[in-house]
Amino acid sequence: MTPKIIQGKKAKDDTVNNPKVRNPKRGRGRPLVFDRAAALQAAMKLFWERGYEGTSFDELIDAMGISASSFYNSFDSKEALYCEATSSYLDWAGQWFLAILNDPSIDTKTAFAHLLAATADEFTRGDHPLGCMISLAGTHCSPGMKNIREMMVEHRAFSESVMADRMRRGVANGDVPPATDCDMLAAYYSAVVRGMAVQARDGAPREKLGKIGRLAMQAWPQRSAEH
Amino acid sequence: MTPKIIQGKKAKDDTVNNPKVRNPKRGRGRPLVFDRAAALQAAMKLFWERGYEGTSFDELIDAMGISASSFYNSFDSKEALYCEATSSYLDWAGQWFLAILNDPSIDTKTAFAHLLAATADEFTRGDHPLGCMISLAGTHCSPGMKNIREMMVEHRAFSESVMADRMRRGVANGDVPPATDCDMLAAYYSAVVRGMAVQARDGAPREKLGKIGRLAMQAWPQRSAEH
DNA sequence: GGAATTTTGGAGCGATGACACCAAAAATAA
DNA sequence: TTATTTTTGGTGTCATCGCTCCAAAATTCC
Numbered sequence: 361m362t363p364k365i366i367q368g369k370k371a372k373d374d375t376v377n378n379p380k381v382r383n384p385k386r387g388r389g390r391p392l393v394f395d396r397a398a399a400l401q402a403a404m405k406l407f408w409e410r411g412y413e414g415t416s417f418d419e420l421i422d423a424m425g426i427s428a429s430s431f432y433n434s435f436d437s438k439e440a441l442y443c444e445a446t447s448s449y450l451d452w453a454g455q456w457f458l459a460i461l462n463d464p465s466i467d468t469k470t471a472f473a474h475l476l477a478a479t480a481d482e483f484t485r486g487d488h489p490l491g492c493m494i495s496l497a498g499t500h501c502s503p504g505m506k507n508i509r510e511m512m513v514e515h516r517a518f519s520e521s522v523m524a525d526r527m528r529r530g531v532a533n534g535d536v537p538p539a540t541d542c543d544m545l546a547a548y549y550s551a552v553v554r555g556m557a558v559q560a561r562d563g564a565p566r567e568k569l570g571k572i573g574r575l576a577m578q579a580w581p582q583r584s585a586e587h
Numbered sequence: 588m589t590p591k592i593i594q595g596k597k598a599k600d601d602t603v604n605n606p607k608v609r610n611p612k613r614g615r616g617r618p619l620v621f622d623r624a625a626a627l628q629a630a631m632k633l634f635w636e637r638g639y640e641g642t643s644f645d646e647l648i649d650a651m652g653i654s655a656s657s658f659y660n661s662f663d664s665k666e667a668l669y670c671e672a673t674s675s676y677l678d679w680a681g682q683w684f685l686a687i688l689n690d691p692s693i694d695t696k697t698a699f700a701h702l703l704a705a706t707a708d709e710f711t712r713g714d715h716p717l718g719c720m721i722s723l724a725g726t727h728c729s730p731g732m733k734n735i736r737e738m739m740v741e742h743r744a745f746s747e748s749v750m751a752d753r754m755r756r757g758v759a760n761g762d763v764p765p766a767t768d769c770d771m772l773a774a775y776y777s778a779v780v781r782g783m784a785v786q787a788r789d790g791a792p793r794e795k796l797g798k799i800g801r802l803a804m805q806a807w808p809q810r811s812a813e814h
Numbered sequence: 815g816g817a818a819t820t821t822t823g824g825a826g827c828g829a830t831g832a833c834a835c836c837a838a839a840a841a842t843a844a
Numbered sequence: 845t846t847a848t849t850t851t852t853g854g855t856g857t858c859a860t861c862g863c864t865c866c867a868a869a870a871t872t873c874c
Contacts, residue, residue: 389850411727500638554785555778578806616820617870
């Protein structure tokens with residue numbers, strides 16, 4: 361799921377570069393007093409809810425339940441943490457995303473209908489922040505956030521390319537019209553998903569997102585071409 | 588175009604409440620050395636490009652070409668400036684937006700096709716920042732930005748309601764199928780526009796946005812109902 | 815001209831941002 | 845036990861944030 365990762369900084373300790381952890385299970389030295397994975401999850405949810413700029417360092421370590429010292433012992437910087445949190449998010453979101461696109465029991469059109477329905481569900485679940493951590497991140501930000509911005513642009517382009525690839529497989533399999541412009545159709549569904557993320561953030565209920573997804577499926581190509 | 592405006596702070600000087608200006612044309616006292624409207628435009632473009640959190644006070648007054656003293660003499664706060672900049676943006680964007688939706692020479696479906704085409708054009712023009720100042724603003728931010736967040740949510744809801752109203756007029760006029768769920772169809776086109784804003788920010792060219800808009804028009808209801 | 819009014823330049827303020835430093839603490843290895 | 849390694853608590857730092865204050869400057873009113 362993850363494309364080339366752009367990291368803000370190189371790890372200071374190059375014995376282990378990504379992620380930074382010196383005492384993985386049971387090494388010498390004082391043991392970690394916190395669960396690194398759980399702390400990362402907490403940071404991810406805070407970034408997801410508030411964005412990178414909207415999340416302060418103190419709020420982060422508070423949510424992670426650790427001190428500044430412990431933080432910098434296990435992570436390189438706020439920016440590096442954001443990269444890791446993004447990877448963690450994509451590991452999770454990539455599961456349902458790719459599972460649906462690669463489901464061999466359904467045809468291409470059905471796969472995208474399922475994808476949009478799942479998006480409506482996942483964007484409005486109660487056990488994590490609304491919407492999506494990728495869709496709207498780094499779109500308007502200061503020049504100092506260039507690294508993060510480029511990373512998010514790449515993540516968005518990557519998910520779009522995954523959708524286009526699935527459509528091309530559909531063309532090859534014969535369940536998508538051969539004249540279909542897969543890149544454009546993927547860009548369209550990508551845009552719809554981004555728009556659903558905005559709606560979710562603004563409080564739209566699951567059913568509303570579901571209907572948006574069903575309307576979006578009206579653009580699926582019929583037997584003849586479209587361009 | 589502008590719905591109920593939520594202001595961050597009340598103007599300190601209640602002789603003139605919105606906008607704050609004591610020496611409008613030619614009053615007593617030292618005259619303003621800068622063009623307030625031009626400074627506001629400059630601030631608007633910076634906010635548009637970088638977002639609220641991504642724009643610092645020093646960058647703002649630098650782009651506006653004024654000092655901190657002059658700033659606080661003519662504006663109440665960064666937040667109040669953002670509200671004014673947003674209003675200024677909506678005054679401008681509302682022009683083409685409403686002009687298309689109220690064009691009496693075209694039917695409802697054509698109006699929305701024009702609307703999406705114009706969106707593709709306006710989101711990718713070279714004489715101002717890419718995308719839209721409203722579509723993605725305040726979606727992920729800190730709790731301290733509650734006022735701004737709620738303001739942007741309201742602006743987005745308002746433009747969606749304007750689209751729904753236009754559709755209902757189409758139903759009344761008979762050029763939109765009577766069983767159409769106008770609120771849902773408007774939510775769908777609203778989502779598409781938000782997605783086009785993301786694509787524009789990520790560097791998608793005008794033609795790509797145009798094709799997304801044309802694909803989105805495939806969801807327009809035929810003679811029979813859809814829900 | 816003098817008084818009143820308003821804006822401007824310039825310095826500075828308290829709070830917060832992200833992070834660095836270092837000695838003490840807690841583990842393992844010998 | 846002692847040496848070694850690693851993490852932790854606590855404090856400090858340096859820059860930036862949005863904003864304030866005040867005396868000087870520039871205008872109009874009388």
